[in-house]
Amino acid sequence: MNNRHGRFSGPAALALALAGMLNLGGQVSGQQVAQLQGGLLAQAGGTRLNTTQMNVQLQSLNLTQLLQVAPAFGGASLPAGLRVLQGDEASRFAALGTPTWITAASLQQNSALRVQRLNSNLQVVGRAAAQRPELQNLLEAARTRPFEEPLLTVDTKSGPQQFRLMSAEVGLEQAAGDLSTAVQRRSVNTGLALNYARALNLDAAGIRAVQSVNEVAGAAGATPSNAAVGTRVVVTQALNAVTRLDLRPINIGILQAPQGQGDGLDTAGGCPGSNTGIFSALDFPMKKNLPEVKSQGNRGTCWAFATVGAIETTISRDFGRRVNLSEEDFVSYTKIRAGQLEGGDGYFPFGSAQEAQQSNYRFAFENVWQYNKSGQQTETETPKNSGKWIYAKSCEGYPFATTLCSNTVHQAPSACLLVDGKQSCGFQLAQKRSPYGVDVSRASNLYDADNRDASLFWTALALRSGNPVLMTHDANYLKGGSFVADVPYSSVSHCDDNNQNCKPNTAKDVQSWNHAVLLVGYVTNAEVKAKLPNAPEGAGGGYFIAKNSWSSCWGDGGYAYLPWNWLEKYVGRLDVNINGTVN
Template sequence: MEFINQMYSKCICLCLILIFGAWSSEATSRNLEDAAMYERYEQWMTRYGRQYSSMNEKETRFNVFKKNVAMIDSSNSDVNKPYKLSVNQFADLTTEEFKSQRTGFKGLRDTPRPTTSFKYENVSVVPSSLDWRTKGAVMPVKDQGQCGSCWAFATVGALEGALQLATGELVSMSEQELVDCDVGGENEGCMGGYPDVAFLYIIEKHGLTNEANYPYTATDNVCNTTEADSPSGSITGYEDVPVNSEQDLLKAVANQPVSVCIQAEGAFEYYSSGVLTGYCGTDLDHCVTAIGYGTTDEGIDYWLLKNSWGTEWGEEGYVRIQRNIEAVEGMCGIATSASYATV
């Protein structure tokens, strides 16, 4: 009996050793993984010049970073996806923080927008591909900074293109005038706005000044009426693209750059290259400028969009998203809120 008890005790001890050993091994593995991730985090901080006010904040940001990197790495491990993501400058932000700092479209209104005419309605033939950059109608990529002013950048991108096509001259126009001066109504500077309302402001003011006169600051300021009263380019009106029609959007983009609004979360936030496909919502929160379209060698139709997050994001500041999808709203809702200037 004593022998059996001794053997039983030895078995219990052996089991405990094995269990503790497994726990220890798992903990060591986790520690090694965290150490490698933390080193990656430190390298990322150095690259983007990130500094935090306390160790607690640094640890909090590390946990956000770790979660975002896991999503990015998981996506990139799928060889069937025709796009890649990157651990970019937004990797330490939560989705909520990112939206508040880097988007700015206030969303679709509860009541439908007033119907405008659509001058491209009867267009029947368009090029198979188009890039307005090659035709001199697109200014270099800009950066809205930590200000919810995407609506101003999308408006100005469409405006610059329309003016270039009408005059032959490409001039960088002022987003800051819209941020500072187109306020008091639906547009609220860094708190968000609507491109169509911005077009109305430009029409009523008989134009918009240029960026050299009224440079961008990424902050809400008192309107500089002196500069705002010195327009550099004017328009006669604007038109909305009919809702939920990628074909009508194609007709418009084939003729000029167009302001479009989308949902810019998840994979879009970390987009690096390729054609963004797959699930993307239609809860519109960000506006960009559609400057072209095409088809990849693999047969994927895409829209070419100019973003306002600087040249380190995406394909030097641009993104391609899938075109001609089954949903009428288009990828990320691109066909639900599009407009352009008329000159």
């Protein structure tokens, strides 16, 4: 989706966003912007208003004047989750802040663009699938059930929990983009690897080892089998040269609560890590900069938690500021901008960050708009395979249900106002913005399907030099508690559409697009054994440390340790240099 709008930093910016920038409404005149800027609406700040505060705002609100700048929605049927408000109820909705408007025509256009994009990606990936067997399963899923977001049940210390996975539509978008940039990315990634090596202060032998991997990766043949034969030995030798038993101890000390800390609605869990786990026993470069483990709850928003986690981590690393940013606002912003009011929870992690930078997005703090886990939410795709979801009970049990929630995929307060016969539909985003944004100008996907060992080597270098990496992968294989084993493909089964005729998976059945986590470290088996002599060895030489968004009661305080060989099988993307900015 190519919709864009400007930065949300106050009434004037929001008024500008009412129209062309979001592609969801008509033009707004300078006089109308001035009217809004002059104080038609007070700023609610995204917090719950008490009765006195609301009455003060209602007294200064001129709803008729507000609707002069709002585009008419028209006679089209309302999207799921929207309802018409009139009288005092309409005034209370508008008093939350300047609404962002939508039109029926723009929603129809966005729906058509989504289908057009899907069909285009099907063609791009279809042309490559004959030579790339790992794409065939994705292609089949995108053709038959492109928008399905299955639930995955996982074991946690607080009992079984269900989490929604991302759809094949998301994976297809990812694959189509990767295919068009494969050669260019290989050149970029070999350059990044040398930069990481220099940041680690490697000696001449270490630099030569990195260069040797780069040379093999650059000269790799057209098939994964050729590349694997040529790279595994070189990578093994390089790892021995660039990883040493000298991960310096890091004194985390007493950390202050992050700026913008909420009430912990997204972090509730209370299951500390084990003393026999890597996170507690070993120090690694990113450890002091990591935010709390959070929980996405009963929603497919892993992409937002992984992306926001990378932003929070790099803001701490680069600016020495610990912050807690709002995933709820980021999800709402992304979905509203894409026009996906009923289009499911999933989204492309890198795409969300890229589009946020292009529109100069500034995050809200967590305490401005706290995350809703939607523990009682139900969702139904109607009709089947349409990509249109009807949500119910989204706001039950959420403390801010009356002011900051609605039954739409983005959960922003949303409604249609009817005044003097004019119907205008819109939604509210948080009015208060932090100074923190996102920069992806140096971002790259380190994953190269034709040379997976080189990909993982580059990833290990990035992590050892303090750069978090977003990993998109198949969540069905996240098994085994904290130390995840090199599980075989057949440990997971797939069934037909009626959940019958289940068969063990093979390599072609891997869904390497359905979940995103944040990789925050890489440690060798020797380093693990030095501190944890009874820990299992990671198949392939060591463990990647993954920070998940399934609460601290999953894995080891929310972390999992994934062996090298596991990533070779089940990963589909490794995004680095998604960094936070301060403005």
